[in-house]
Amino acid sequence: MxxxxxxxxxxxxxxxxxxxxxxxxxxxxxxxxxxxxxxxxxxxxxxxxxxxxxxxxxxxHMGSRTQRLGEVLRDHLRAGGMAEEAAVETARVIAGIFGKIKDAKDKDATRIEQLAFISPEERAAALALADRALAGEKVDEKAAKDASLLRTADTAADIALFGRMLAADPDYNRExxxxxxxxxxxxxxxxxxxxxxxxxxxxxxxxxxxxxxxxxxxxxxxxxxxxxxxxxxxxxxxxxxxxxxxxxxxxxxxxxxxxxxxxxxxxxxxxxxxxxxxxxxxxxxxxxxxxxxxxxxxxxxxxxxxxxxxxxxxxxxxxxxxxxxxxxxxxxxxxxxxxxxxxxxxxxx
Structure with a gap:
């Protein structure tokens, strides 16, 4: 071929x-x-x-180019019964794997500073980690890193075609x-x-x-x-x-x-x-x-x-x-x- x-x-x-x-x-x-x-x-x-x-x-098989993954996670956690403050903090920890999070005092405290290209598998893995938090598991920065949310290959065709840059973790950049x-x-x-x-x-x-x-x-x-x-x-x-x-x-x-x-x-x-x-x-x-x-x-x-x-x-x-x-x-x-x-x-x- x-x-x-x-x-x-x-x-x-x-x-x-x-x-x-x-x-x-x-x-x-x-x-x-x-x-x-x-x-x-x-x-x-x-x-x-x-x-x-x-x-x-x-x-x-399409990714999402967004700063707002943290907001999706926060809303998911709130819908699952987590208190507002805890939901915001947990969402910040998980979304932080995909890029630098805005300051905690910012009105959009769960947003990523840069646009991040996120595949369907990565989004699903982030939501699964949020579900673990809802089940009572402690989800801190170490747990988020250990969860292997980022992928070097997946089924996001647009990311595969046009690439992505993750400033927070260049190992997961996609050419x-x-x-x-x-x-x-x-x-x-x-x-x-x-x-x-x-x-x-x-x-x-x-x-x-x-x-x-x-x-x-x-x-x-x-x-x-x-x-x-x-x-x-x-x-x-x-x-x-x-x-x-x-x-x-x-x-x-x-x-x-x-x-x-x-x-x-x-x-x-x-x-x-x-x-x-x-x-x-x-x-x-x-x-x-x-x-x-x-x-x-x-x-x-x-x-x-x-x-x-x-x-x-x-x-x-x-x-x-x-x-x-x-x-x-x-x-x-x-x-x-x-x-x-x-x-x-x-x-x-």
């Missing part, structure tokens, strides 16, 4: 602001001397792992099996501004003809190149060798990457794009991005077709110079050949 799975996608998005910077404008990057729109890998991964696709395919590049437009872009008004429905013409609110919203449009590289061997190790779950996770990831967009300003733009082109490759050789196809901005009247042609030319040139990178591959081009279902089946196998 090949170690690496690489995905290359070209997706057109109409005017949108899917991923904003600190000023509220679409994120950009200068590539090849030209400004491009950009979608951060963080925004993409968040959209995928919270999508209905992941929810349906990986139900029961991401999936690398996701920032998506960039294949061509030069100009971020535009929309000047808009909002009308007060109860305002009468006798007052004035002005709007109740004035504002500006930035947006941009283009064909984005997205690249993912998955280390299937590492994914399998992260999932404890469960190959059926590996296949399910890869299928869900492939479908989400082709069909799910970040949610920024979607109510204003409804930019629900679908990949116009997908190339999936398998092999054991060192992976390589094909972003170099777009170091020189694509131009022309058919940006999707020209982008596909540029990617295929660059892929051929790279393979000619370095040798064929992939042992097997499959392509889908909307309006030409292939189906997403075939790409998903290829990625799962």
């Amino acid at each position: 090949s170690r690496f799975l690489q995905l290359h996608l070209l997706t057109f998005f109409p005017p949108a602001n899917l991923n904003r910077d600190d000023t509220g404008r679409p994120k950009t990057a200068v590539v090849g001397g030209a400004t491009r729109l950009r979608l951060s890998s963080q925004a993409l991964k968040r959209a995928w792992r919270t999508s209905p696709i992941f929810e349906a395919a990986l139900m029961g 991401a099996a999936c690398q996701v590049a920032h998506a960039i437009t294949t061509h030069r872009v100009a971020v535009e501004d929309d000047y808009y008004t909002a009308v007060d429905d109860l305002k009468t013409s006798a007052e004035d003809a002005g709007a109740g609110f004035l504002g500006e919203a930035a947006f941009g449009s283009g064909v984005f190149y997205l690249y993912l590289c998955i280390d299937r061997a590492l994914l399998s190790r992260n999932l404890g060798g469960d190959e059926d779950l590996v296949a399910t996770a890869l299928g869900a990831l492939t479908e989400a990457a082709a069909t799910v967009a970040p949610r920024g300003k979607q109510n204003s733009f409804a930019a629900h794009g679908r990949a116009g082109y997908v190339l999936a490759e398998k092999g054991d050789r060192q992976p390589r991005t094909l972003a170099g196809a777009f170091a020189r901005p694509v131009s022309g009247t058919d940006l999707m077709a020209d982008s596909i042609a540029a990617l295929q030319r660059f892929r051929g040139a790279i393979d000619e110079a370095y040798g064929q990178a992939a042992e097997a591959s499959v392509e889908m081009e909307v309006g030409a050949s292939g189906r997403l279902a075939d790409v998903i089946a290829f990625c799962r196998a």
